[in-house]
Amino acid sequence: MNLYLAPMEDVTDPAFRMLCKRYGADRVYTEFVNADALVRDIASTTRKLTIHDEERPVAIQIYGREPEAMADAARIVEQAKPDFIDINFGCPVKKVAGKGAGAGLLKDVPKMLEITKAVVNAVHTPVTAKTRLGWDEHSLFLEDGTPFIVDLAERLQDCGIQELAIHGRTRSQMYRGEADWTLIGEVKNNPRIHIPIIGNGDVCTPERARECFERYGVDAIMIGRATFGAPWLFAEMKGLPAPQTMAEKVAVLKEHVLASIAWCNDERKGILHSRRHFAASPVFKGLTDFKQTRIALLRADTKEEVFQIMDEIVEKWGKES
Numbered sequence: 001m002n003l004y005l006a007p008m009e010d011v012t013d014p015a016f017r018m019l020c021k022r023y024g025a026d027r028v029y030t031e032f033v034n035a036d037a038l039v040r041d042i043a044s045t046t047r048k049l050t051i052h053d054e055e056r057p058v059a060i061q062i063y064g065r066e067p068e069a070m071a072d073a074a075r076i077v078e079q080a081k082p083d084f085i086d087i088n089f090g091c092p093v094k095k096v097a098g099k100g101a102g103a104g105l106l107k108d109v110p111k112m113l114e115i116t117k118a119v120v121n122a123v124h125t126p127v128t129a130k131t132r133l134g135w136d137e138h139s140l141f142l143e144d145g146t147p148f149i150v151d152l153a154e155r156l157q158d159c160g161i162q163e164l165a166i167h168g169r170t171r172s173q174m175y176r177g178e179a180d181w182t183l184i185g186e187v188k189n190n191p192r193i194h195i196p197i198i199g200n201g202d203v204c205t206p207e208r209a210r211e212c213f214e215r216y217g218v219d220a221i222m223i224g225r226a227t228f229g230a231p232w233l234f235a236e237m238k239g240l241p242a243p244q245t246m247a248e249k250v251a252v253l254k255e256h257v258l259a260s261i262a263w264c265n266d267e268r269k270g271i272l273h274s275r276r277h278f279a280a281s282p283v284f285k286g287l288t289d290f291k292q293t294r295i296a297l298l299r300a301d302t303k304e305e306v307f308q309i310m311d312e313i314v315e316k317w318g319k320e321s
C-alpha cells in the first residue's frame, strides 16, 4: 500500500514531513516552490529545497509558466538531490492559475507539454507531475468523448514523466464538492498508460484508502488534509503501530511543535505554524465542553503555554477519546 504525503504550501515543511515519514508515508513532497524565485536566488525560496536523508524518498515540487525558467529551476533543484522533481499543474489559486502556472496550464496543454519536456530534458532526476481532472466541468471530455485527463496523461507520459498524480477535481471546483475518482480509474485502466498513477482527493480513513486501491487500481494514494494534526494516519491506514491514546497522540503533537520551532528558528513563528494542525487535529474533535479550551489552545503563543494546555486536555478529556 503506497501512501504519499501530498505537497501542501506552508504545511509540508521538513518538520512535518519527517513525522509523516516516521509513521509510514512512503514518499513525501515539499510544498510547491516558485521557479522564478529559485532562478532569482531568493533566500526564502531556496530554503524550501532543504531536505534530509531520513525523509527519503522525497519529491521537490516546482511551479511556473515558462519552459526555460522551469528548466533552470529544475537544474537548481537537482543540486539539492531530491529523489523526484515534481511539476505542479494543479494549483487552482488565482495568484498561480490566473497567471498561467499550476492548474492554469490545463487551459494551455501545448505549453504544459513544452514545460514538461523542458524539465525532463534539463535533469537526470526522475520527473513526475501532479494535476487535476481538467479546467472546469465543461472541459472534462474531448469532442470524441475521451476524458480530457486520459488524453492528457498519455501526452505527459510521452514527454517522459515517470509518474502522474491526479487530484480528482477540476480547477474551478478548487477544493469544493467531492473528488471524483472514476476518471482517475479510467486513466489507470488505459492500456497505453504504463507509468504509475497516483490518486488523490478526500482519502481520510483506512477504509476509504483500501476502497480506492481496490476499486480504481491506482499505484499509490496521496493524502493531504487528513494528515493535519495526525501524521500517524499513514500507520493507521497500513495497520502499523500508531499512537492510540490521547496522551500518546498529544506527545506526537508536542514533538511537532518543537520541530516547527526549530525549523522556523523562532518560537512564536513555530507555534503559529503548528496552529493549523491543532485546529484540524482529530485529537481535539468532538470533546464535550471543549470550546473555551480550544480557543485558549489556538491563542497560546509560548511553548510552555501550549504544552500546559495540552496537558490539561489530556488530564480532563483523555478518558473520553
Ligand SMILES: Cc1cc2nc3c(=O)[nH]c(=O)nc-3n(C[C@H](O)[C@H](O)[C@H](O)COP(=O)(O)O)c2cc1C
Binding pocket: 006, 007, 008, 009, 010, 011, 030, 031, 032, 061, 088, 090, 091, 130, 167, 200, 201, 202, 203, 222, 223, 224, 225, 226
Ligand atoms: C493548505 C494546502 C496547500 C496545498 N498546497 C499545494 C501545493 O503546494 N502543491 C500541490 O500540488 N498541491 C497543493 N495542495 C493540494 C493537495 O496536495 C491535494 O491535492 C488536495 O488537498 C486534495 O487532497 P486531500 O483531499 O487529501 O487534501 C494544497 C492543499 C492544501 C489544503
